[in-house]
Structures are given as C-alpha cells and as structure tokens.
Amino acid sequence: MDVAVSEPAVAPVAAAGVLLAARALGVDLGLEMPCTTAILLATGAGRSRAYEVCDELRALLPSLVRPPGRPPKPPQSPAPDVTHALRKEVLRFVLDHPGCVHGGAQRRRYSGTFRRFVLELVERHAELSLAALSEAIAVPLGTLEAWLRPGPLEESAEPAERPVRDATVPKVETLLDAWRRWDGDVLAPFGEHVRRDLHLDFGNAMIGALLFDYGERVPKRRPGRSPDEEALRGAFETFFPGAQWVGDGTEVEVLIDGEVFRLTLELMVDAHSGAWVGLEVRDAEDSAGVIDAFEAGVETTGAPPLAVLLDNHPCNHTEEVDAALGDTMRIRATPFRPQNKAHVEGTIGLFAQRAPELVLDTDSPRQLAHQIARLVAVVFACAFNRRPRRDRDGKSRAQLYGEPVTEEQRREAKHKLRARLRKQERARQTHAARLDPVVRERLDRAFERLDLDDPERHFRDAIARYPLDSIVDGIGIFEGKSKHGSLPDGADARYLLGIVRNLDARHEADTITRALLDERLAAHDALLQPLVRRQGDLTRLEFTEHLRHLVDEAMGAERALERHFWLGVLAGLVRQQPEGQRRERFRAAARRIHSSFRVHRHDRDAAERVLARLIWPLA
Numbered sequence: 001m002d003v004a005v006s007e008p009a010v011a012p013v014a015a016a017g018v019l020l021a022a023r024a025l026g027v028d029l030g031l032e033m034p035c036t037t038a039i040l041l042a043t044g045a046g047r048s049r050a051y052e053v054c055d056e057l058r059a060l061l062p063s064l065v066r067p068p069g070r071p072p073k074p075p076q077s078p079a080p081d082v083t084h085a086l087r088k089e090v091l092r093f094v095l096d097h098p099g100c101v102h103g104g105a106q107r108r109r110y111s112g113t114f115r116r117f118v119l120e121l122v123e124r125h126a127e128l129s130l131a132a133l134s135e136a137i138a139v140p141l142g143t144l145e146a147w148l149r150p151g152p153l154e155e156s157a158e159p160a161e162r163p164v165r166d167a168t169v170p171k172v173e174t175l176l177d178a179w180r181r182w183d184g185d186v187l188a189p190f191g192e193h194v195r196r197d198l199h200l201d202f203g204n205a206m207i208g209a210l211l212f213d214y215g216e217r218v219p220k221r222r223p224g225r226s227p228d229e230e231a232l233r234g235a236f237e238t239f240f241p242g243a244q245w246v247g248d249g250t251e252v253e254v255l256i257d258g259e260v261f262r263l264t265l266e267l268m269v270d271a272h273s274g275a276w277v278g279l280e281v282r283d284a285e286d287s288a289g290v291i292d293a294f295e296a297g298v299e300t301t302g303a304p305p306l307a308v309l310l311d312n313h314p315c316n317h318t319e320e321v322d323a324a325l326g327d328t329m330r331i332r333a334t335p336f337r338p339q340n341k342a343h344v345e346g347t348i349g350l351f352a353q354r355a356p357e358l359v360l361d362t363d364s365p366r367q368l369a370h371q372i373a374r375l376v377a378v379v380f381a382c383a384f385n386r387r388p389r390r391d392r393d394g395k396s397r398a399q400l401y402g403e404p405v406t407e408e409q410r411r412e413a414k415h416k417l418r419a420r421l422r423k424q425e426r427a428r429q430t431h432a433a434r435l436d437p438v439v440r441e442r443l444d445r446a447f448e449r450l451d452l453d454d455p456e457r458h459f460r461d462a463i464a465r466y467p468l469d470s471i472v473d474g475i476g477i478f479e480g481k482s483k484h485g486s487l488p489d490g491a492d493a494r495y496l497l498g499i500v501r502n503l504d505a506r507h508e509a510d511t512i513t514r515a516l517l518d519e520r521l522a523a524h525d526a527l528l529q530p531l532v533r534r535q536g537d538l539t540r541l542e543f544t545e546h547l548r549h550l551v552d553e554a555m556g557a558e559r560a561l562e563r564h565f566w567l568g569v570l571a572g573l574v575r576q577q578p579e580g581q582r583r584e585r586f587r588a589a590a591r592r593i594h595s596s597f598r599v600h601r602h603d604r605d606a607a608e609r610v611l612a613r614l615i616w617p618l619a
Contacts, residue, residue, distance in 0.1 A: 016045035017053025024058070024259070027365075082128070086121070086136040093117055099184030099193060110139075111184045115147055115595040116548075122148065123544070123588075148591060171200055172210060179216055187217075239413035241401040242301060244271045244331075245278075246309045247293060247316070249285040252373050256365040263373050266293040271309070274389070275397030276381035277301050281373045287315045291324040301401065304328045306410070307417045312494060314453035329421050332458070439464045439471065446475045450482065452493045459493035466504045469618055473609065474500035503609075510610055513564050531565050547573060551589050554607065555596035567607060571614030586615060 010018075019039045026033040040047055093114070094101055100114040110118075118139060125133060130148075134141040178198060182190050191204040202210070211217035245268045254261045266289040268278035278297025282289035290310065298304050307329040310316035322330060385397040392400060443460045446452075454460050463471060478496045481487045488495070517528075538549050550573065554566035574585045590608050599607075 012043040013045040013049050013053055016040060016043040016050035017057050019043070020050055020054040021057045021061075024054070082125075083136045086125070086133070087138075089121075090137045097183035099182045099189055102184060102189035102192075109189070110143075112595045112597040113183050115597075116592060118144070119147060119591055119595065120548075147595070171202075172214070174198060175200060175202065175207065175210060176214055176216060179211055239272065239416075240405045240409050241270055241273045241275070241403055242303060242305050242405065243410075243413045244307045244309060244417070245269065245294075245297060245305045246271050247290060248311060249282075249289065252281070252377075254369040254373060256369060259365060261365065261369045263369060264289060265373065265377055266290060268293045268297040268308070270305075270397070270401055273392075273397045273400035275385045275401045277401070279374075279377050279381060281370050281377070285313060285315060287318045287320045290316055290321055294324060294328075306414050307331050307421075309333055312458060314455055314459075314493065317456050317458065319455070329417055331417070331421060332424065436464065436468075439468060442468075443471070447493070450475075450479060450496075452496065454493050459497050463497050463500050466500050467507070469613070470500050470504035470507055472618065473503050477503075506606055506609070507613075510564070510606075510613075513560055514568070517561055517564050517568070528561075528565065531562060535569055543573075547585065547589060548592060551592040552596075555593060555599050555604075563607065564610070567610050568614060571611055574611075574615050582615060586612065 016039055019034070020036065023033040023036070023039065034042075036047075040050060043050075097111070097113055100111040101108065103109045118137065121137065122130075122133065122144075128136075130144055131141055134144050175194060175198075178194060179190065182193070184190055187204055187208050191202070191207050194200045194202055194207060208217070208219060212219060247266065247268050249264045249266045252263045252265050254263060264282045264285045266280045266282060266285070267276060269275065270277050277300050278293040278295070280289050280292035280296060282292075294304075294308065304326065305328055308325060309331050310321075311333045315321075317330065317332070385401075388394045388396050389400075440460065443464055447454055447460060452459075463474070466474075474496060477499050478487070478491075481491075534553070538546055538553075541549060547570070550566055550570040554563050554570060557563040557566060570589060574582055574589065577585055589611060593607050593611075594604050596604060
C-alpha cells in the first residue's frame, strides 16, 4: 500500500520567521508572546536563518498595504514634435556648455546654469505636466520637482591638497582658457575633461591650486575649530568634597535579541573630588532620573551637598526637583559653555570610552536592560572612584571625598553659593522686567503650540530679548523643521533659542549693510555708480527677463554691498506686482537663487530671507 508523504505547506524556517516577526510586533504592543527559544524548538528551524527570514518579512510589510482608491494614471507623453524640439534644445545647450551635466546614470550632477535653463523650459512649457517634461528632457522627475521647490542643493566639496606645481606656461594657459569656458560647478569633472580631452597630466589638486594662484577660482574652506580656552582651565571654583555636585545624563545603548534599547544614565559627580556619588538608569532624561540620582548620592555619601549644578534642560528645573533637593541650592550651568560642568562631561566621556558593548539575548529585554546598565555603571564607578589621581598627590576620588571639612569652610562655601544664586535670580528678574509683554504672550502661544517645556520661563525670557523679526523667523523655521521631520533628536527650547540667536546675528549684519548702502547711495559713491547704470539698462527688459537678470546680478556679486543692492532692486520689482502675484514671483526668484551653486548654501538661504523681509516687512 502506498503511503502519501505529507510535507508541511510552509517550511519550518519560514514559519519561524513569521512567528519571530509577530513576536517583535506583539512585544511592542504589550501582548503575551512565546519566547524565542520556544518558537525555534516548536518549528525546528535554525536561529540564524530564522532571523534572516524574519528581517526579510519585516522589510516587506510596508509594501503590502497601499493607499485606498485607484492607482494614478500613467503620465501622458507630449507630442512627438514637441519631444523632438525639447531634446534638440537640451542637446544644443549641453554642447554649448561643456561640463554642465556630468556623471553616470546612477548619480548624475547638474550645474547651476543647466538648472536655470531647465527652469526656463518649465515656464515656457507650462501646458506640459512635470512627468512629461521630465521624460522629454531626460531629467529625473524627482530632481525636477526638487528644483521647483526653493531649497539648498549642495555640490561636493573640493580637495584641499596643494602639491608643488611645475607645469609649463603653455599648459597653464591652456588650462586657464578651458576653465573660463567651462560651465560646470565642481572641480572633479573639469579635471577629467582636462586629462581626457586636453591631454594635460594635471591632478585635481594641482588644477585647483593653479586656478587659485591665477585668481580664477577661490575654493570653499571649512571653518576652523575654535581654539581651546586655556585661560578658563582651573577657573571653576570648588570648595571641599560634598559642597557642590554636578549632574548630567548620557545615552547608553543595550542590544537585546537584535533590538536596540536606548537608555539614559543620570550621573551626580562631586565637583571637588570628581567622584561619582549617584547614578540612575531611566528610559529618557527626566525629572525622576535627576531625583533618583540625587537621592542615590545622598545614600552613598551620607549627606546632601550644599548645591547641585544642572544644565538648562527643562526637566532639571521643575517643582518636583526643587522639592527633592530640599535645602540644597539648584544652580543653572552657564548656557553654551560645556566647560562649566566639565567634571561630569569628562566623566561621561571616560565612561563612553571604557564601558563595554552591552549585547544580550534574553526573554525579558526591558527590565534586564535596566539591570545590566546599572550594574556596569556601578562597577565602573567603584573602580573609577578608587583610582589614584596624579593631579591630587596620588589620592583617589573616594579618599578626597572623605577628607574632613570644618564648619568655617562650610559656612564660607554656603555664603558664596547663595550669593551666586541671588545674582542669577536678580539678573533673571531684571531681564524679565524689560521684556515686551506682547512678545512674551506670542512666545507663550508658540511654546504651547510646539509642546516645548520651559517651567521657569528661562528659554522664553532669553528668546524675548531678541527683536520680533528674529523671533517670528525662528519660530517659523523650528515649526517648519518639525513638520518636515528634520529636527534633530531631542531638539527642545534650547534649539529654538539657538535658531533665533543665529538669525538675529544675520539680521543685524543685513541691517548694517543696508545702512552702509544707503549712505553710499546718498554720497554718490563711485562704487555704486556702475550698479545704478546697470540697473537702468535692465529696466528696459520684459518682466521675467528682468527678474532673472536681477537674481543673477545679486548671486554673482563679489561684495556683500553689491548683493544687497541687487536684492533691494529685486524686492522693489516684486512689490510692484499685484498682491496675488507676489508670492509666485518670490518663489520663482527663490528657485533661481538656489540654483546658484557657486554661492554657498548659507549665503543662498540668507539672500532668500533678506528678499522675503524686504517684500513683506513686519514693521
């Protein structure tokens, strides 16, 4: 009798992969799921292959659900004669501007001149859809859509190496002549053109150096690092062990069953001895973590300190923290000065260097992650506190913390710390009294809308000291980044303060420049006379051509004064248009501004903001 061999409809490794994927999703939802070991034993699949199938299935899940409704219709291609004319025009432009398009099919790069040419094609062929135009001119649709949105589009950086140059004069003249006719924005493809078509054996570094020496090209340099503030070393005043603690948090990653858990390690470090006195592990940096770390330090040392120095995160300055500190003074760290709490910053850095990688395989990930992180931190702290310090006569941090303290030292330290705290409070009250109530009310609404924590109005009062123009722009940038999803992780009120401060510096520079411009115009300065004559010549052009030439003049200006002159003329031209057309005219100008790749991205962004403020002033 024949016996049918029944094989499972689903392979064991596939079943294991499905169950592992379901387990990962179920744990996130708080459901009771079988453990990994049980799944592998029940299916009989191997661990490694099962996890590979699990990863493949999780990657496919988003593609299994599509939006409701009918799929979009395929784009209609333009008429053959229109396609032929467009392709012929693009080919002629590329031949007339060598280097404006370069790179392979996977990563093609375009110059600013080619981008502006394509934008003009879009304006002239408004009857065609973007998809049809993209197919006709062989520019990807995504690239074309990005060009139509005002925004930065950077080119690659230039090499900084400057070797010895031994080229002969005829070769250099050939190189310079080729560069003057070159239309690309990046040095690398020009170097390929020189070596392939002109047969000059120059490397990119030598080409860049020669162009710089002959004044043809100025490479963009990254800003250098700020020098180390040697004068501030040792300036932090400490009194004795237990007088002042410094608190801060750092992120710790624990890998369990292939899943990464990011935890926060809250530390309390004694400022005088550098000893770790308290620590706590939390899911995120919050007030409860600060309180637990402080109480752990009290339990370790037997007494609370006179003061605790905390950074300006809102969670460090809440009523709960004040209640837990009791008589201990809470002092804010100086903003934007990491050296102000160097004791805990240096300790965290050393911990990050010496702490082992935490990779575990368990069925209870969250709780075990807390326990392992705490265990490693405690072991490190014990060893760290007992390590002899060469700068303290071989004494360890634990020995330094155990040194006796007289009542006179304690009274003197308490007096100085209270004086420091009163000085901070008086300064805060003085600043708050000078603030405009309208600005404060606007900031209150913005903080509530953006869900930003600021329990003591520390950041709102700091922002309110800046002009309304900078505050409005800063709130708009922060909210725009939030909606776009480009805010850095953990961005809070401090990040908004940084945006407003940087914008105010830009606005101040713009105002000063425009004041200089007005003075020079009034005095009929010889520097501006050619610009005024050029402005008169451009007024005879049709509006679209006039706008394009003004943008090109502004972005091609070598001096900031000239750029502001042309931006002012451009703003006046846009303001002359009917109210309903100004927004679209501004967008067209902004798109052309951002296609000027030879101008740095920050300068392009600044030009766009200046133009917006001149067209729609707030005051």
